[in-house]
Amino acid sequence: MPxxxxxxxxLPYYFSLWKDSDFIxxxxxxxxxxxxxxxxxxxxNNLTIITKDSDFSDKMLFHEPPPKxxxxxxxxxxxxxxxxxxxxxxxxxxxxxxxxxLVSVFKDRIEGIN
Numbered sequence: 001m002p003x004x005x006x007x008x009x010x011l012p013y014y015f016s017l018w019k020d021s022d023f024i025x026x027x028x029x030x031x032x033x034x035x036x037x038x039x040x041x042x043x044x045n046n047l048t049i050i051t052k053d054s055d056f057s058d059k060m061l062f063h064e065p066p067p068k069x070x071x072x073x074x075x076x077x078x079x080x081x082x083x084x085x086x087x088x089x090x091x092x093x094x095x096x097x098x099x100x101x102l103v104s105v106f107k108d109r110i111e112g113i114n
Contacts, residue, residue, distance in 0.1 A: 006042045008051035009033075011072065012079065017087050035059075042067035048097055060102045061113070070103045077107075 003024040007013075009031045018025065024047070026038060033041070035055050042049045048068040049056050057071040070093060074082060085107070086093075092110055096103045100112030 002045070004048060005070075006038065006045075006047040006049050006067070008038065008049060008053060008056070010052045011050060012082075015083060015086075017083070017090055039067065057102055057104065065101045068097055068101050068103075070097055070105065072105050074105065074107055 004022045005018075005024070006029075007018055007023055007025040009026040011025075013025050013027050026033065029041065030037075035053065038049065039056070039059065041047070043066045046066045048070060050070045050072065051057075052072050054071065056069045060067075060069040072086075074085065077085075086105075089105070089110065093103055093105055096110055096112045100114055102113040104111045104113075
């Protein structure tokens, strides 16, 4: 089964949630790619980009999928807290991503834009 999500290099590589066939990390492709290359790869492979980079969510506002974008906006937090929070809310993030072209994830809420 091909991956559904492309993890941007600005997010942790070692994260148990992202260690199955639904996910591919940019590091496994080419971690030197520029945003435009990541975007085009995700578009060509119908992947949802998971990132902390606002450039992708800004671009998504003016384009139609693919790709879709999940923008992690959690700010500074310890990795243990980051992992625990994302693991707890991942099912909701994934559900919202199936219904929206852009999902923004905050500490206290998840927002979607069609």
